Amino acid sequence: MKxxxxxxxxxxxxxxxRTELHKDSEFYDVKSFKEGKSSLLKIVDGxxxxxxxxxxxxxxxxxxxxxxxxxRKGAQVTGIDISDKGIETAISLxxxxxxxxxxxxxxxxDIEQVLGEENFDHVFTxxxxxxxxxDLNEWARLIHKYLKSGGQFTIVDFHPALDMFNWEKEKLEYNYFNKGVYEETLENTYAAKEQELILKEFFWIHSLSEIMSALLDHGLQIKHFKEYDYSPYNCFENMKERKENEYVWGSHGIAFPHVFSLQCIKP
Ligand SMILES: C[S@@+](CC[C@H](N)C(=O)[O-])C[C@H]1O[C@@H](n2cnc3c(N)ncnc32)[C@H](O)[C@@H]1O
Structure with a gap:
């Protein structure tokens, strides 16, 4: 990984x-959260x-x-993140x-350095x-390691097919199959588009088969998989709200997969 x-x-x-802007953004609506509203949207909550x-x-x-x-739903939660500001804000909330x-x-x-031999009923992302x-092989190894036997992994994420598009220009720009690292420079962040923020970032696109194979190869059993033709977040350029909390991308009216959900069990 070096x-x-x-x-x-x-x-x-x-x-x-990003976190400095996100914590005060309308998008994340920390005020309602502080008043008791759950930040979980329907797919994850369900x-x-x-x-x-x-x-x-x-x-x-x-x-x-x-x-x-x-x-708040009663789980005993450990949250990990690479961002210092993210973790500081989480602790303070x-x-x-x-x-x-x-x-x-x-x-x-690096979670083995901080979690050692602990394990959990659920791993979630x-x-x-x-x-x-x-590296999804190492990611899946860690998920398997940190689940108890009988424990459950849940991922709900944006669909890699949607990641193929340049959302602003509405054109195909990225490979569906993992071809290594992409570099991008953005001028703002999805949760505070009105504020200028020059962001350089590196990312990787992983096909659904790469995601599933990594989990299966580590002995996890898939018990649920679903694709959704909307995103519950208005987080990309050129999205329209088709009904409350259901956003669709692009101006062409074609039904794209926007999000997937996947759950596995460690036998
Ligand atoms: C889009 S956010 C996750 C969104 C989250 N569901 C939310 O809206 O509250 C992505 C997170 O991944 C974290 N991240 C990125 N790379 C990471 C890594 N290698 N290890 C741990 N966290 C990472 C970022 O710091 C960021 O907080």
């Missing part, structure tokens, strides 16, 4: 800068229905709103709102996570 160190470092700095009393490891938890929403959760700043790939990870 070859990716400088990519991770650039992305960490980018996520620090899949993580029965988590009261369960231990849950939340990978790439950003600044912790979903982790804390899961804690947890303390201010008196919602118990543990937050640790770490790269996904969602929306905008897999593209920051170069």
């Amino acid at each position: 070859e990716n160190t400088s990519y991770f470092e650039t992305n960490r700095q980018g996520w620090n800068a 899949l993580l229905d029965d988590i009261s009393g369960k231990s849950l490891l939340h990978l790439q938890c950003h600044f912790g709103m979903d982790s804390l929403s899961l804690s 947890s303390q201010e709102l008196n919602i118990p959760a543990r937050f640790i700043r770490t790269n996904v790939y 969602s929306y905008g996570t897999i593209v920051w990870l170069p």
Whole structure:
């Protein structure tokens, strides 16, 4: 993983800068969250229905709103993220709102250094996570390691088919199949588009078969898989709300897969 160190470092700095804007953004609506509203949207909420009393490891938890929403549902949550600002903000929200959760700043790939031999009933990750990870084989190994026997992994993320497009220009720009790292420079962040923020970032696109094969190769059993023709977040350029909390991308009216959900069990 040494070859990716400088990519991770650039992305960490980018996520620090984004978090400063995200925590005050209308998009994340921290005010409503503080008043008791869950930040979990329907797909995740439905899949993580029965988590009261369960231990849950939340990978790439950003600044912790979903982790804390899961804690409000009764889970014992550990959230990890590479961003210092993300983890600082998560800890401060947890303390201010008196919602118990543990937050640790770490790269996904370094979790063994902080979690040792612990294990969890659930491992969970969602929306905008897999593209920051170069190596899904190692990712799946860690998910398998940190699940208890009988434990469940849940991922809900943007569909790799949608990642093929340049959303602003509405044209195909990226390979569906993983061809290595992409570099991009953005002028703002999805949650605060009105504010200028120059962001350089490195990302990787992983096909659905690459994602599933990595999990299957590590002995996890797939128990649920679904694709959705909308995103619950208005987070890309050129999205339209077709009904409440259902956004579709592009002006051509063609039904694209926007999001997928996948759950596995460790036998
Ligand atoms: C789009 S956010 C996840 C969104 C989250 N569902 C939310 O909206 O609250 C992606 C997160 O991945 C984190 N991240 C990126 N690369 C990472 C890595 N290698 N290890 C751990 N976290 C990483 C970023 O810091 C960021 O907080």
